Amino acid sequence: MTWRRLAAGGLAMLVLLAALAMGAAIGETRIPLDVVGKTLANRLWGAGYGLDPIDEGVVWHYRVARALVAAACGAALAVCGAVLQSMLRNALADPYLLGISAGASSGAVSVAILGLGGGFLSLSLGALIGALVAFGLVALLALKAGRGAAAIILAGIAGSQLFSALTSFIVTKSANAEQARGIMFWLLGNLSGVRWPDVGLALPVALIGCLVCIAHARALDAFAFGANAAAALGIAVRRMQVIMFGATALMTAIMVSIVGSIGFVGLVIPHAARALVGVRHHALLPVSALLGAVFMIAADILSRTIIPGQVLPIGVMTALFGAPAFAVILMQRPVTR
Template sequence: MMVSVAALAAVVFSVLVAITLGPADISLVNVRDIVTNHLGLTDIPVKMSKDAIVWQERLPRALVAAASGVGLGICGVVMQSLLRNPLADPFILGISSGASTGAVVVGVLGIGGAAFGLSGGAFVGALLAFGLVLFLGRLAGNGTDRVILAGVAATQLFSALTSFLIFAFADSDETRGVMFWLLGSFEGVRWNDVALCAGVVLVGAALCTHFAHVLDAFTFGDSVASSLGFDVRRVRLVLLIGTALVTATLVSVAGAIGFVGLVLPHAARLLVGPNHSRLVPATAIIGAIFMVWVDAVSRVAFAPTPLPVGVGTALVGVPAFIAIMARRGRDR
């Protein structure tokens, strides 16, 4: 219980400190006053400019960053368990690329915009991409290594489709905006984005927590899970659709952010072990803190031009992944 409270406190503290970073002079006291004012707990006079910066810009951005870290992290946990492959994550398996293509089809071409919106288009693209990965993996023999190779192929295919659509149909302003978004960006997020991301991620986290004991069984193979009485196909379908939904929603808001789902589950395993009842919440906490700080540093490091957050996660994630793999290799 104390560990859970301390972990949540670390997330809240990270969000509050991240809000203070930037060209405007905003202190933790200002942040506290503004947040409590909007929650109806206090009525402390605060400059309107500071109130707008905190409540309309930085707080929604920090919360979406935290939700993205949680969602992508637990998606990585699910993928690595279901496929029994430490390299599995939504980015490598083509889900992020497919979601990007679906969002660009809606955003640039306007196809299905009224019916789907960016999130709906991204969800359809994510499902198509992952369906293609499973199909190619089955053609190649259904080994987990073959699924990873199929994911690499799907990633390249949908990345090429996205680039083609932007090159052929987007004007120069749209191209700049879309390309920056595809590298991962929390610029311009608002409270409706917070509600969307938080709602979907909470559902995904609850789903993963509910099936934590099943994920433990999946790490030993389908036959073991089936012998324990689990409906392997149904559980896999539910979890994969949930993963696609979470990934698609986050991509539609923040673009394709890589390495989060790959690296953070390994970091969490080093701390709490492989048991999914502990691994899922640990990954969620680490993911929230990690993404809040990566976004904060990306926002101020090259101010006034923000560094795309996907670039930040790659710069941190690749060395971290190398270090984790080297440690795992020494421990064997």
């Protein structure tokens, strides 16, 4: 059993590393894999290979950072989706259910268009604050509405609608066409501006967040028959709700503030992972993280290469290629009553 787990973990790391290497090699200009490897060797332990400084710069400063952030976002969103689907017992739950992406967009437009913060707030920070404010409101509303799964989902819908309306209001009232277009691109998800400092934020948040969720895998399993059944199995349901909703909200808010609200990953990757390894969270969460990371890197590569000379928003790619793949998974599920 332990050996099998070690082998699975090793295989997962290999797949992830291969995806990262592809992310660094493929782009507008194709850079051979050996150059990617040598760049990493130069940067990580000063191997001193002679390389074209432009190639080396592109690989290190742009592509590696970008691929790492994509992986972190994909893993975090997929794990958040899996956790929320289990806690709320709803197959349609995704990381944005609790008002986070709507709040983030309101925060972002408040900074970018209304000039909130007087230039001291970045777009990212504005988005993060907006996301957390929205989540706070949704949490408060859910608390008042009775804490049940239905109450939480409805509170999330109310919060999301409110903040979406607020965003539309600000955009239509104050933005010029150029700003409105810029905001729309940001909302669809964008990895173009990603640099190393973003890696420094995204990677630890994704790692710690995913580990916190995986540490609660057994308690998440116990929610299969609902919160009451979980309580009867000895789970402190309130505490669990605070930790899980808090952790997923924080992870999602930080990812959205770095790359915008990339859809589809958090909804669909957990279902794909369930089809592969079943419903037990010890396996489901790590596999969701791996699939999410690889899927996001692949979507990023496609978004950069599918139309020569143009970068598409990654959110468009995740849905455009993810939806058909998901349809295939759905159709292959065994039919049961």
